[in-house]
Amino acid sequence: MIGEYFSGLAHDIEGKLAAEPGAASARKIFALEVARLGVRLYSPGRPVAWCGVLAPFDLLNAVGVTSCFAEFVGAMLAGMGAASAPLEGAEQAGYAADTCAYHRAVVGAAMQGMMPVPDFLVATTTPCTGGLAAIENLARLFRRDLLVLQIPRAETEAGVRFLAGQLERLARFAAGRAGAQLDPQCVAAAVDLSNVTRALMVEIYDLARRVPSPVSNRDLANFGIVVPLLMGTQAGVDVARATRDELAARARDGKSGVPGERFRLLWVQNRIQFPNPLLRLLEDEYRAVIVVDELNDVTWEPIDPADPFPGMARRAIGLPLNGPAERRVARLRQLATEYRVDGIIQPCHWGCRQGTGIRGLVQRGFQELGIPVLNLEVDCIDARSFSEGQLRTRLEAFLELIAGRPRVRA
């Protein structure tokens, strides 16, 4: 089902772009490359690896392995409105409803034959314990080799060395699975492309900071979490460049993403993945724009193509979702200040011990800045528990609260 969905989506977009090349919006190009990735995942040919969120996708792309974090499937199922069956399947098999629905959906999808059997799996210890367990469960269900990347909590010399060594072993293993030896030149070329994509992402986020912001609530939804899947490829560069160019043109023309921008918001962690009217409500009724998502961020330095593993290790270790909450809260506060936001929306994804776990600490961090926080109790994947009326009421009350406050943004 998912494979056909991706094929159909890619075919439709390619058809539209062929018929009307001028209509190639950045978001359409993004969607096309995501669909093509989906087609590769669901087609025989290149080796496939299901991974944890912090796997080095540029490295895996460099050695000829199609790779993706497993949560992607949960998000796609939710986006298609098709997550209920795998969620129920997982629950009937004994996976507790108290756990993260991204992982329950993925395990359910695997049990129901909705996920391609991978050649191997790569678990990552960050961002969450649940994700690590989900990949282990997939490896058990698929009976495939499991590699684990243990991501240290702090960027110590020993920690970087530990992870860099694991990455090098992963590269050799993955290259072997692709039927080749590790070629440092291929890796260097992929790292070059990653660095170009990274630089474009920095430009994109710089543009989004402008007042008014050229982004709408959909332009950069899931951007920072999905683009890493395309890192190390020309497709990644193309998506980032198209996005940069489109936002730059809007900024040059003085166009804002949400006409009459009134409120600027920061969205913490993941978006709600199933169709819902909240973004439309924000834009149409309140002219509120999500100018920054927590995950739309560049927190790593360019990587040395000649010695890529330590740089990739630092990239993973330095992610704010890794390490102590105070580092993450500090980064969120920095984003809020740089983007001059009026309020924070924190969807407390049910079952997430990583992000939702520190809800109170995030709220406290913003209280000190005088920026209000809306904690939305919501499951970002499982629409069965979605209560539109309740969330709408809370969102409206929050925006009215912001409207009644003096602006703190400088």
Add this chain to the structure above:
Amino acid sequence: MVRGMTDRALVGFACAYTPLPLLDAAGFVPWRILPVGDAPDQAGHLLHDNLCPHVKRILDRAMAADLPPLAGIVFMSSCDAMRRLPDAWRVARPHDRLALVDLPVSTADDAVEYFAAELRALAGTLAEWHGSPVPDERLVEAMRRYDGLAASAAELRARLARAELPGGAAALQAALNDVTTGGWEAASRGWLAGPDPLRVLDRRPSASFAAGEETVDSRLSTLNALPVSGVPVFVFGNVLPDPEAFALFESCGARVVADDLCTGARVLASLAPAADADPYVRLARGLLGRSPCARTIDPAHPGRAATLVLDAARACGARGVVAHVAKFCDPYLARLPAIREALRDAGLPLLVLEGDCTRRSLGQQRTRIEAFVEMLERR
């Protein structure tokens, strides 16, 4: 100082992977912060409701100052919830000294080496707290002392399995709690290692602050009155520190013959002998190589947690298995389906109990436990 039992400062800990010999070698007495007592529920102000109650109860105790004076607290980054604990603690008690030790999830050689580096860094932190360095030879001696304790605990477990331990699993749990909540020094001086290891319980008042004025003597006399017969069961999971919980199992007709709990068998488990010359590498390998919490995985054997539970249950001759899992504990909740499948295939019945670390939550399960035991008796 805890009620006249030690003149050494206490260092708090909350995870079975904590390197207790290193704390001892640094001049401190390890003091386990158990999720017990009546501290009011305040942790929800800092941590989400759907987070592990073990962690939240510990934070409740910290926020209510229901702790003895601690020279510092050592946390292990064992799982998301345990990582959130120091995050919240820093806000709740900003003046406390905290150390967070990174804990690998596997026993690969490079993971052992990295963990050893983390332990060396912890030794530096402990030396700062104490004001004196931790010589290698003192660590070696502390590990030797620890293994003596572990051998005593193993002997107690063997007696439990043979139904020769007065008071059964409840008495054993009480002993473990006492050793890790202030009785460390006394136990490691040999009280626990004598001909009757349980006599440590008769010597002194309870070290547990939560126990208030209750003495171990009175508790033990109650526990001794309980039968140590019944259907043999194996209990596994995360935290179950309350001796009364084991008394409940036994009052329902079950006899706990062995456990794999982070407040039980994993507390004083032996550090496997290793040939490493570096004591930190030896300690790291020993800690990672013990019976693992579900958060520790073996990449070569995905789903190994299920095999381990099955093997342990068979080894102790259990006729049934009880999983006691704190609510919202991802490492265990995620592995339960595989464990259930393995036990079903082996014909071993499983009872899953979810708890919130209160005695009340387990008491509510009495009917289920009784029904489970009746079912085992009929088989």
